[in-house]
Amino acid sequence: MSRYIVRRLLQAIVTLFVLSLLLFAWLRSLPGGPVSALLGERSTPEDRAALEQALGLDQPIFIQYLRFLERAAQGQFGVSTGVLPGRDALEIFLSRFPATIELSFFALTLAILLGIPLGYLAARHRGTFLDTGSVLFSLVGIAVPVFFLAFALKYVFAIQLGVLPPSGRQSVGINATHITGMYVLDGLLTREWDAAWDALRHLILPAVALSSIPFAVILRITRASVLEVLDEDYVRTAQAKGLRAATIRGRHVLRNALIPVVTTIGLQTGALLAGAVLTERVFTFRGVGHALAYGFETRDYAVLQVLIMMAALIYILVNMVVDIAYAAIDPRVRVR
Amino acid sequence: MTDSPRRPMPGTPSHKKARLDALASTAAPSGSSGGSAGGGVATAVSDAGRVASGEGVSLWMSAWRRLRRDWVFLFGAAIVVLFIVLAVVAPLIAPHDPATRVLIDQVNRQTNPVPGPQPGHPLGADYQGRDVLSRLMVGARQTLLVGVLATLGGLLGGMTLGTLAGAFGGWVDSVVMRVVDVLLSIPSLLMAFSIAAMFRSPSQWTVILAIAIVQVPVFARLLRGSMLAQRHSDHVLAARALGVRKGPIVFRHMLPNAMGPVIVQATLVLATAIIDAAALSFLGLGNPDDRSPEWGQMLGNAQPYFDSHPHLAVYPALCIIVVALGFTLVGESLRESLDPKSRR
DSSP states (O other), X not given: OHHHHHHHHHHHHHHHHHHHHHHHHHHHTSTTHHHHHHHOSSOOHHHHHHHHHHHTTTSOHHHHHHHHHHHHHHTOOOBOSSSSTTSBHHHHXXXXXXXXXXXXXXXXXXXXXXXXXXXXXXXHTTTSHHHHHHHHHHHHHHHSOHHHHHHHHIIIIIIISOOSOOSSSSOTTOOOOOSSSOHHHHHHHTTOHHHHHHHHHHHHHHHHHHHHHHHHHHHXXXXXXXXXXXXXXXXXXXXXXXXXXXXXXXXXXXXHHHHHHHHHHHXXXXXXXHHHHHHHHHTTOOSHHHHHHHHHHHTOHHXXXXXXXXXXXXXXXXXXHHHHHHHHHOTHXXXX | OOOOTTSOOTTOSSXXXXXXXXXXXXXXXXXXXXXXHHHHHHHHHHHHHHHHHSSOOOHHHHHHHHHHTOHHHHHHHHHHHHHHHHXXXXXXXXXXXXXXXXXXXXXXXXXXXXXXXXXXBTTOBOTTSOBHHHHHHHHHHHHHHHHHHXXXXXXXXXXXXXHHHHHHOHHHHHHHHHHHHHHHHSOHHHHHHHHHTTOSSOOHHHHHHHHHHHHHHHHHHHHHHHHHHHHTSHHHHHHHHTTOOHHHIIIIIIHHHHHHHHHHHHHHHXXXXXXXXXXXXXXXXXXXXXXXXXXXXXXXXXXXXXXXXXXXXXXXXXXXXXXXXXXXXXXXXXXXXHOGGGOO
């Protein structure tokens, strides 16, 4: 097991290295080069010269790369030009991160609570209307552009029906104390129930929109996995032994079928991050995705640099943890 | 059924990779042994009865026999065919020119920003007084173009890399696949956004390029997987024993067998390409020139009017959803019919 962990760690380090090369190449190829990309259009010649010096653009390329790594390690990514002009880029990421964690958590929970039972039922009743219906439903879920779904939800529930707030993370009038930056959790911690309830109401629509793709993926993986397990010899053996149907379902089928599902859930973080860019933009939900969306729109490369790097970093870390957890559950993985 | 090492369970670590590898393992032709352990055996067993009853059936023929009766496939195929026909004939049957501002005198920024439906314009006009129905019809062409070119670009790039890696192995394989795996580990939509943001002035071509590059690692891994699966299979061994040189083996014996999974993946990618193009437009990374309309662009450009005139976004969105669903249905049922394991 420890050998597997070491191997997986090394693999993650290689991935990080290649990723840093890619990010470096990306920064170098930005329109007008990194200096005007990081400073924006309206920069003074002094600023440009200073940054050029600081970036060491007169140095050979591999020294520039080392400098880039050094600055990244120190958290110096430059100053925002478009999203929140003048603010430090890393600071923007840190201040926005809790909101996205909160949103992703709710979206993923929703996707799991709906996806696994539906996928299981679809597999158990293979070929019936329930099966075809839920598979078709998940395929439609994938075919709908996430931001359109977000807009449609907002239009129906916030604008037409007016039952849920259309944008933001908390109503303006509410005087809430913030500790973690996750507003629902903050409200619960400080026992400001109305603040927590208000934040939760703001979360519902974005979370539903964001959950559409993970939901579809989880549903289909669960269905495929349950179908595969139902076909296994040990299930037939259990049936032949005359075990009760409930025991077979719980112990033999569901338990084995859920292993791949659990790992898939971890891997949905990537889809969540990309989806958050679109969803948070529609609902003006000020998280990382919102900052990324405006970063792309205003070509705020300092902010984009941090956010893309952090997004990839999180994704790689989650991937690694999931792989290791998987190897802990299923010994066969370790051998490969 | 014994556990075949080559066919990972759905959702083994790194689901995206595992899915591609599973798809790749359906590449080897039916009857070939060794290379595609589990799959080959399953085919042999399920084909056993059929061989006795008549002549042998090719992989594609048996796939077609299954698809012919599969209403999911037929439904998807009908959508795709309709879409392609519309893309071809739209400029001939569209009631108005999509770029002409026929109703511009009705547009008033304050009182009436989006002219509603009226005789001759059943879906109304957009914020520039252009006929929405005509734009939707003609938009099919541009949408198809973006989808097909982006898919082809990804396919060409991925095919080159994957064939190189799979056919030669060794250090070429290691280097190529390391990079491919890293690219696969970045959320694909995020990568498309980042690539599109590299260009100062976005255009139709930067959109296509951004979506195509994201698909390169996907096709590369797929091709490499099916090349590896075939490298030690009987038909390649036989060709090598006959003295066929490496090039012809790769291009004439291995690549054609890899086509099944590639076509499946390409169909699925076409759907995502169309959706991704819309997301790019939504973030202002799309083609700013809207004289020749594209659905994703129409949807992206409709966002300021969504709260007041949602129909402007709903029409192109519905078109995208239906067409993406059509391609997905075709791809999924193709995958199922070509996968020997599901042929029970």
